[in-house]
Amino acid sequence: MTERTLILVKPDGVRRGLIGSVLHRIERKGYLIQKLEKRKVDEATLAQHYAEHVDKPFYPELVRFMTSGDVVAIIAEGENVVHGFRVMMGATLPTDAAPGTIRGDFGRDWDNHEIQNIVHGSDAIESAEREIAIWFPEA
Ligand code: UDP
Ligand code: MG
Numbered sequence: 001m002t003e004r005t006l007i008l009v010k011p012d013g014v015r016r017g018l019i020g021s022v023l024h025r026i027e028r029k030g031y032l033i034q035k036l037e038k039r040k041v042d043e044a045t046l047a048q049h050y051a052e053h054v055d056k057p058f059y060p061e062l063v064r065f066m067t068s069g070d071v072v073a074i075i076a077e078g079e080n081v082v083h084g085f086r087v088m089m090g091a092t093l094p095t096d097a098a099p100g101t102i103r104g105d106f107g108r109d110w111d112n113h114e115i116q117n118i119v120h121g122s123d124a125i126e127s128a129e130r131e132i133a134i135w136f137p138e139a
Contacts, residue, residue: 004034004075005082006131008120011069014038018106019072022119025088025102026076035075035136041066048134058115065114073135082128085121092117 009022019038026033041049046066053059076085090097094107094117103117110116122128132139 002077003079003081003125003128004077004132005085005122005128006120006135007074007076007085007122009072009074010116010118010120011066011071012116013106013118014070014072016106016118018118021106022072022102023074026074026085029084029088031076031078031081031084033074034077035139036072037136038070038072040069041071043067045134049131061114065116075132075136075139082122082125086123089119089121094118 007022007026009019013019013022023033023036043063046063047054050059050062053062078084088102090101090103090107092103093109093115094103095109097104097107097117099105102119107117122131
């Protein structure tokens with residue numbers, strides 16, 4: 001099977017009309033969009049998705065942010081797509097993310113303490129397969 005990754009356009013990206021910009025970058029890079037769905041995420045699903053973060057102090061605000069609107073869940077495929085999309089995504093903090101990356105080009109700090117960073121991308125092949133099973137159990 002070709003390598004796959006799980007990408008989310010987070011609620012800030014959806015609200016700001018950036019779904020198309022994110023998809024454009026994925027496709028322009030040459031990765032294939034295999035699955036795509038706009039939906040809301042509930043707290044139980046988020047707790048699975050962010051299992052490594054549930055006990056962190058920022059988790060409650062992460063839940064508030066991620067449930068504040070629709071997200072777009074995407075499976076993208078291609079050689080090295082997991083690492084490749086992490087590079088395209090940029091650093092977690094949008095102010096630190098390099099220009100040219102999604103977070104660097106579209107994100108910034110806002111005066112509400114949340115990190116609004118537009119996208120999620122799996123950080124390893126094992127995380128990608130784990131996350132794909134959560135978001136697209138049939139895939
Ligand atoms: N996050 C946050 N506050 C923090 C750290 C992380 O709100 O202090 C959120 C942010 O949305 C981030 C997500 O939790 O994208 C996952 O954090 P991680 O460190 O795994 O960053 P990522 O892998 O998304 O770059
Ligand atoms: Mg992470």
